[in-house]
Each structure stands twice: as C-alpha cells, then as structure tokens.
Amino acid sequence: MEKENVVEKINGFLVEEFEIDPGDISPTANLRDTLGLDSLDYIDLAVVIESNFGFKVKHEDFATIDTFQSLYEYIFQRTSAKVTS
C-alpha cells in the first residue's frame, strides 16, 4: 500500500473512531492530546489499527508514537514488513 493511502486510511478511522475534526490532524500534532487519549483509549487505538491493518501493536511501540507522523511511519513500516516477509 502506498504511503499516501496509508495516511488517508489512518486519518479516516481516527476521525470516525475518536470523533475529531479532520482539520485537527496534522503530522506534527500530538496524537494523545489531539485524540484525547487516556490509558484505556489506547486499547481502542490498538483495536482499530489491528482491524484496519491486520497486525497487533506492541505496547512498548506506543512509547515511540507521539505524533501523527510517527503513527503513519510506524504503520507504514509494519505493513511494509508484513508484505515483504
């Protein structure tokens, strides 16, 4: 999947699941603050990522995901790795 398609898909489910304004999404915006995530909401995020991309997010990986850009990169890497493996 092309990177642009991944970004579009991610933004789509984030807007739908977390009921945010699409205009609030920018690559450098803080993911936790923008989505209003609390500790239980990360489970929700893990579930929607798994249902949309078919892989589980390791809990330690969340530590590296702080902005939308880092989420895009992470998912793109995981989906690319899945395709090549």
Add this chain to the structure above:
Amino acid sequence: MPQWHGKSEGTPLGYSIIIFVCKQFGVLPTYVLLRFIAFYYFLFSWSSSRHSYRYFHDHLGFGAFRSLLKVYRNYSIFAETLLDKIVIMAGIENKFSYDFDGEENLVSMISQGRGGILLSAHVGNWEAAGHLLHRLNTRINVVMYDNEHQQIKDYLERLTGGRNLNIIAIKDDLSHVYQINEALQKNELICIHADRFMDGNKTVSKTFLRGQAKFPEGPFALAAAFQVPVSFVFAFKESTKHYHFFGSSLLQRGNEESKRDFTSRMLSSFVQELEEKIKMYPDQWFNYYNFWE
C-alpha cells in the same frame, strides 16, 4: 473535583494481624475485632466519614442520626467484606453460602467464545462471589489502577496464590493494552469497576441518587471497541455468612449501532442498575470520597 486518588486505606501489617486472628480464632471472632476497627475509623476518619454521611443523608434521604449510625454500619460491613474476600480467596475454612442470579448469562457469555466484559462497582463484594466463577472454566482478569497500594496487592496475591483471578494493572507503559486484548482472545473475562476515575480520564455526567455524578467513559468505550458481550455484576452480603450474586442480561453492540450509541446505552443501563442495587443494599457503598459533583 470528585475523583478517586488511586489509593486505598490499610497497611500490610494491618491485614497480617487480621488474618492471624482469623486463622487462630475463626471468622466470627474476627468480625468482633473488625467492629472495633470500624469504630476507630468512625471516630477518627472524618475525612472519609463526611462523604459517607452525605451519601446516606443527602442522596438516600436518611435522617441525621440514622445517617450517622449508617456511617458506622458501613465501615463495619466494609471491613467484613474485606475479610470475607481474603478468607474465600485464600481457601481458609468458611461456611459462606451464595445465591447466584444470572449465572446463565455468564455461561452464555463464555459459550460465545469471544470473551466478555464484566462491569462492576465499589459496592458489596463482587470479588468474593467472583471466586465461585471458576466453574465457568475461564479466568477472570480484574483491571485495576497501578497506584492502588502495591504492598497490599502483593500481600493479597501471596496469600491467595493468584488463583482464578488475575490482576491487570493500568500502567503508563500501556502493557494493559496487550494483556486485555490477549485475555479476550483466550475467551477470558475482563472485570472492570466502572464507577471510579482518575485525573485525565474521560467522564460522562449522569443523574445518580438525587445528584449529578461523573462516571468514567473508558470501561464502556472498551466494551464497545471489542464488541464482546457485557454483563453488570454485583455481589452483596445479605447476612453474616450469605452472599447474593447478580449477573445482568448480556448487552451486545448491534451490527448497525455506532460505538458512541452503544457506549451511551451501556452507561445509562449501568447507572440505572447500580442505583437499583444501591437502594436494595444501601449499607454496601464503598466509595469514601465526594462522588457527586
């Protein structure tokens, strides 16, 4: 702001003394000791007693004197339920009996093979009756905030051997995300208390016992996200040695139902069910902080 601050009263030494007395003399004599401890809290713990008093007086409508008596009674039964929980889970000899309303709902939950979520509250003594749920042939995972008193948790885990009940702590490292997911995939049950929240949690305000109270959105959103069956479970002490367990009919998210709608429907049902149970067992409300806005 009305919220719980994540720590419970008591010390490991206190628990050790009570367990020692219980093992040496039995459950009933230990209740006598607990009545003195309850009286101590009644006299000297006004910071929590005032909230209990307001609960009985303002929210349940008891008179001033009766509310004061109820505050003491509430401490006393809380202490008994703590002891009962340990006695039952540690396998110490006892003669507790149970009524079990709604066991078929939990059997149905397990038979679906997708795991399930049990929503409860800090009322009665769910964990004691929950020990009986081993006959459902699955494990129960209790989700707790990490900053509950760690020493007490460790002590209780040593005492009970961690059987049947597994604790999943909500931690900053987000390890609970993986553990909850895994548990549901293994057709296990997740139990969350859905009446308390901590700073930073999303909340929803509901009319509850003559006032507006905030409830955490997280446990309900979790159930909506996983689309697994949900039951509200409560267990109340009805006499010295008898408990009554309630497991509600299953709630499930419909195919066309949005996550938000299901979360809202579940929350409203939970608050209604909790209020009904509280009115049946008013002495068994164990939230010792300002619950209402």
